[in-house]
Amino acid sequence: MxxxxxxxxxxxxxxxxxxxxxxxxxGHYTDDITRPRQTWAYFLRSPHAHARIRAIDTSQAEQAPGVVAIFTGKHVAADKLGGLICGWTVSSKDGTPMKVGPHPILALDTVRYVGDHVAMVVAETLADARAASELIDVDYEPLPATISLDTCQNGNAEQVHPEAPRNTCFEWELGNKPETEAAFAKASRIVKLDLKNNRLIPNAMEPRAALGEYDKGSGIYTLHTTSQNPHVARLVLSAFVGVAPEHKLRVIAPDVGGGFGSKIFIYAEETACVWAAAKVGRPIKWTGDRSEAFLSDAHGRDHLSHAELALDGNGKFLALRVKTIANLGAYLSTFSASVPTYLYGTLLSGQYDIPAIYVEVDGVYTHTAPVDAYRGAGRPEATYLVERMVETAARETGIDPAEIRRRNYIRTFPHQTPVIMNYDAGDYEASLDAAMKAIDYAGFPARKSEAARRGKLRGIGMSSYIEACGLAPSAAVGSLGAGVGLxxxxxxxxxxxxxxxxxxxxxxxxxxxxxxxxxxxxxxxxxxxxxxxxxxxxxxxxxxxxxxxxxxxxxxxxxxxxxxxxxxxxxxxxxxxxxxxxxxxxxxxxxxxxxxxxxxxxxxxxxxxxxxxxxxxxxxxxxxxxxxxxxxxDPTNFTFPAGCHICEVEIDPDTGITRIEKFVAVDDFGTIVNPMIVEGQVHGGIAQGIGQALLEHGIYDAESGQLVTGSYMDYCMPRADDLPSFTLGFTKTVCPSNPLGMKGCGEAGAIASPPAIVNAITDALGIRDIEMPATPARVWSAIQAATPRAAAE
Amino acid sequence: MPVVAMTVNGKPASADVEARMLLVQFIREQLGLTGTHVGCDTSQCGACVVHVDGRAVKSCTMLATQAEGAEILTIEGLAPDGDLHPVQKAFREHHGLQCGFCTPGMIMTAVDMIRRKPDLDEETVREELEGNICRCTGYHNIVKAILAASQEMR
Structure with missing residues (x-):
């Protein structure tokens, strides 16, 4: 060569x-493309979390300068377009399929979250369209909203969809309940923890955008859109929504400025733009602004869980049982049902030999934006739960956190877990050892004492994660409810x-x-x-x-x-x-x-x-x-990237500010084609994980359902000065199920890092748990709560 | 509509614009220079940073008319055709970009940062990047690229 x-x-x-x-x-991003005779779309969105629409009067807006056309749900219905779909069907433990409320492209008689799509104004300029939208008179009858996960399944909670009583879309289960119960019955110790996985808003830097065109001569529609999967978009838009037959619809995703999951999904805006392009006979461009992205991009995570881990007298895990309530938002998004089920429950064995696992997940509707896959999708939630449980078990048993992991690691492959997955290869101790060496784990007590002399609280935390990637064998996902092959x-x-x-x-x-x-x-x-x-x-x-x-x-x-x-x-x-x-x-x-x-x-x-x-x-x-x-x-198995991340933090007890002093990630991705690019993927993933652990939280007002973190001034994106430089390492076991031996690296950082950080913070503070994001306010309050009054005085 | 005239990347540019037109809209929509991006609506993300009379400015924070008579430099004009500025080179060499959307703003910010602070260290670079958000890289390689370019340009 x-x-x-x-x-x-x-x-x-x-x-x-x-x-x-x-x-x-x-670069050529969607918004960079301009067509002759192009018009602009602006979407009028619901200001209410839940309201009945009594009437929509567009007459005044239609007369506004520059307006070309205004479309509402009635126009969409008149054209007999289908609604947006969820491509994965999950069944409840009683065998009934999930309960799906309709997801119209533009609202018909009800709006179900702040930002829900009410009307599309098409005008000569974006400014014209936006100005005209303010002249649309929508007669809303505001209704109570269901926001909180704690209460959404109560009998008196306001219903999001009449099709789903108690706002419950599905009550899913996985694993073996009797075996799990039996293991708990003979356990010498049971560790229990209630955990929240905070709602995140993806925030790819390029806002979603669409440019719909229709060529009258050929009858061909063209849609430029910010998509991670243009063929899937075309399939959904033709086969389910019915915008155009597949061979008459071309979908182009040009340069796309980040996705992180949020651009997998088929949304109302691009659907409406390409459909209406034929109606107005001119190209229609829509470019979302950041505020719209906050309101209407599918969000991520948002779980409430109770977990219990059974151990024997030697710190060996006997069984895990988990009950999770997963927020699906107001409508099912394109793959949302799969995320808190088959991408979550199947990873609850972590890197550990756990003989029995039983998990129940209730997928629930609330009057909030749809929740779907966001970097990691289900696997960060699983890893957070498992690694927080393992850490808590270590503290309660007095076994060193590394040692309790070693005692429970899976060491022979293939390994069939109790939750579907068949791990094909791995060497978990190798990444643990490498990470401990890289962070000088043995030197930590000395660093902690040194920090204490300066009045600072130092902590260390680790996370041994595994994920299932390489999605996925078509037959396997088909048997689990996927509507597509992967x-x-x-x-x-x-x-x-x-x-x-x-x-x-x-x-x-x-x-x-x-x-x-x-x-x-x-x-x-x-x-x-x-x-x-x-x-x-x-x-x-x-x-x-x-x-x-x-x-x-x-x-x-x-x-x-x-x-x-x-x-x-x-x-x-x-x-x-x-x-x-x-x-x-x-x-x-x-x-x-x-x-x-x-x-x-x-x-x-x-x-x-x-x-x-x-x-x-x-x-x-x-x-x-x-x-x-x-x-x-077609893959023959999932791939199983795994590794160990260790984080060392220092906390200022006066301010509650957490500084990440060192972050080490050692990952086994199998064969690596370009280490520079792989390292970049890990950096970005860790940053998003640190964002989840310390900074980011999508918050809705519990009463009004308004998104209170709807801009970069309210939603705390990780900035350069929030983050350290990272120390990376790699171990390698080749993936036996694909020709190159590759495992996948895009999500590992976001999956592994949050529990490592929270384990470090709780270690520093000597507390059992702290909710993410561990903001200075939360950390400071935790310190005050843990400090005896006499010492404070 | 007011007429606005300025120099953009060394060439005169003028147009009748709506008084409310932002500088970034003038650059993207009027001049078709789409390398300057819009990533937010609260002047937080920095994807739209250009140089106005030699200083880094978020072009969404000023009206086009406020740039009357100014010298504007955008990412397209940073280096002569066929050549790259040392900061552009460093971003490629150190993998300081992934999706590329924040990149033009990052590079324009970095060029200004290096001009103002020839003795950059990591902490200063991170503080100076406070006004530029990247979702892909975790900033690790952006910081590395800026430090390397700053060395190179010393």
């Missing part, structure tokens, strides 16, 4: 191909001049696929990376794809590329054999050259590519002209 090729190969920190356009201001597709198109386009159903919105995927292809074909173009995000170019979420693009998306490359190589060898008059079994392909084994005959890649298209003298029965192959890859 040439120096250049080895410098770009798998495992190299290749600088990103996509960066040039972003650092020079030449394979991925790829197509490798070799051009006559030898350069290559790779079409992938994965979608990059920050992950660097244009680089990592090109690294794979270039090293496999022995050509420079600049001769490889990664094409994604356009349903007219890529035939189909499931998109990017759940840390799946490496393990699933790249596996599809490997499969397509296998086919390309097989055909190329056939052509090479023909051209060099040899048997195909004797052809060797290495470093971009085809050779006939045992001879000096060779053929470079570019010459073969050209020959594939000139096709002169091909035996037509045996070899078709051209060199283009596609593949669909």
């Amino acid at each position: 040439s120096d250049k090729a080895s410098g770009e190969g798998i495992g190299q920190p290749v600088r990103r191909k996509e960066d040039f356009r972003f650092i020079t201001g030449n 394979w991925e597709s790829a197509e490798v198109r070799v051009n006559p001049t030898g350069n290559v386009e790779v079409l992938t159903g994965s979608h990059s919105h920050g992950q660097g696929h244009e680089t990592t995927f090109a690294q794979l292809v270039a090293s496999r074909l022995g050509i420079p990376m600049e001769q490889v173009e990664i094409v994604h995000g356009d349903t007219d170019k890529v035939q189909f794809g499931m998109g990017t979420y759940g840390s799946r693009s490496g393990a699933v998306g790249m596996s599809a590329i490997v499969k397509a490359l296998d086919k390309v190589e097989a055909k190329a060898k056939k052509i090479a054999a023909h051209l060099m008059e040899a048997a195909v079994e004797d052809i060797v392909f290495e470093n971009g050259t085809f050779t006939v084994q045992g001879t000096d005959k060779s053929l470079p890649w570019a010459q073969l590519a050209l020959s594939a298209y000139t096709a002169h003298g091909f035996p037509s029965a045996d070899i078709e002209p051209g060199l283009k192959e596609g593949a669909f890859y």
Whole structure:
């Protein structure tokens, strides 16, 4: 392999191909695209958490300057459009399917959260549309709102949907109840904890946007939108909403400025824009502002749990039982039912050999924005619960936190947990050891004493996490209620001049696929990376794809590329054999050259590519002209990234301010294609986890249902000076279930870090629990509550 | 409508604008320079930072008319065509960007920061970035890139 090729190969920190356009201001995000005769949409949103709409009078607004059209739920209903759907059906323990309230694109007679969509104004400019929206007279009858998770299932709580009594969408269970009860009966110790997993608001930096167009001549609709999965958007918009048949709808997700889950979902705004583009006969653009993003992007987390862990006399875990209430918001979002169930309950075994587990999850409706997948999706909630329980068990038994983990780690693989998952590979102690070494765990007592001399409280906390990624084997998810298969597709198109386009159903919105995927292809074909173009995000170019979420693009998306490359190589060898008059079994392909084994005959890649298209003298029965192959890859198992994060904090007892002194993350992601990019993914995940643990909280007023954290002045985003630099390390067990041995790295940081931080804070303060986010006010109050009055005086 | 005239990336730019038009709207919508981004509506995120007469300014915090006669520099004009500014180079070299949305504002802020404070250290960089929000990188590599560029430009 040439120096250049080895410098770009798998495992190299290749600088990103996509960066040039972003650092020079030449990216193309949805809002950057402008069309001739373009109009602007503005959505009038509900100011009430719950209200009946008696009437909507748009007559005055229609006369306002620049207004082109105004649409309400009646127009949508008149066109017989379907509502937005949830693509995953969860059943209750009694076997009944989840209870789904309708989710109209524009409200018909009821609004169910502050920010719910009431009308769309289309006008010549955004300012015109916004001004006109204020002239729409909506006659609301305000109704009481159900906000709190504590009380939403009470008999007297206001109903969000008549279809779901007690606001309960499903009462799901997983695991083995009798075995769990039996294990608890013989336990020598039971550790109990009530835990809240705070509501988060995703906040990708690019607000959601859409540009809908309709071409009258062809009848084709085109939607540019901020999506992590444009093909899924097209499928939902055609098959379920009925905007247009699939072959008459093109969905393009161009450069997308971050997603973190929130851009998986199909929302009302893009649906309305593309539908109405045909009505007004002009392109319609909508770009959400940050306030709209806070109100209407799907939120994340928001669990209330009670957990109990049974131990024997040696600190060995016997059983775990969990009861969780999970907020689904006012409507089911695209994948919301799967998040607190199959992405949560299935990870409650953590890294531990727990013989019996039983979990019950009630998915409940409230008059708040829909809750769906946000970075980690279910797995952070599971990890938080497990790692807080393990830490509490360590403290109650007096066993060192590292030691109690060691006593319970799974050590043989494959390992079947009591909650569906079959872990394929891992070495949990290796990451624990590496993380303890990196943070100098043994030196902590000395650092704690030193801090105490300065009047500061120092604490250390760890988290041994596992996640299920590489979503997912289609048969497995199908049996669990998914409405889609979770394979991925790829197509490798070799051009006559030898350069290559790779079409992938994965979608990059920050992950660097244009680089990592090109690294794979270039090293496999022995050509420079600049001769490889990664094409994604356009349903007219890529035939189909499931998109990017759940840390799946490496393990699933790249596996599809490997499969397509296998086919390309097989055909190329056939052509090479023909051209060099040899048997195909004797052809060797290495470093971009085809050779006939045992001879000096060779053929470079570019010459073969050209020959594939000139096709002169091909035996037509045996070899078709051209060199283009596609593949669909369906994973055989989930992948199981795992690792250990350790956090050391110092708290100022006078102010309650927590400083993260050191944060160490040691992760096992299997094979790493580009360590620079992987480290970047871990950094970003940890930052979001620190945000959850210390800063971020989506709060609704319990009475009015107003979102009180609806801007960057109220919702505390992590800023540069809130965070430390991170210390990263990697261990490696190869994933046996995909060709490259990859596990996925996108969510680990957000999954692992919150419990490590809270374990550190509670260690520093010597308290049992503190609610996230552990703000200075909460920490200070905890210190006051724990301090005997005499000492304070 | 008032007429506003300024210099943008070395070229004269003028237009009739609504009095309420923000500088960022003038740059994006009037001039089609879409490298400057809008990430919030409360002047918190810094995605829209440009240079006005050599100083970093959030272009959503001023009206286009307030930039009358000013020299505006946007991300597109930071380096001559085909070349990169040392800060742009450092962001690529140190993987200081992921989705790229906050990046133009980050880079324009960093250039101004390095000009004002030639002896940057990590703590100062982190304090100075208070007005720029990134959701992807955890700032780790942004801080690294700015420190490296600052060394390079010394």
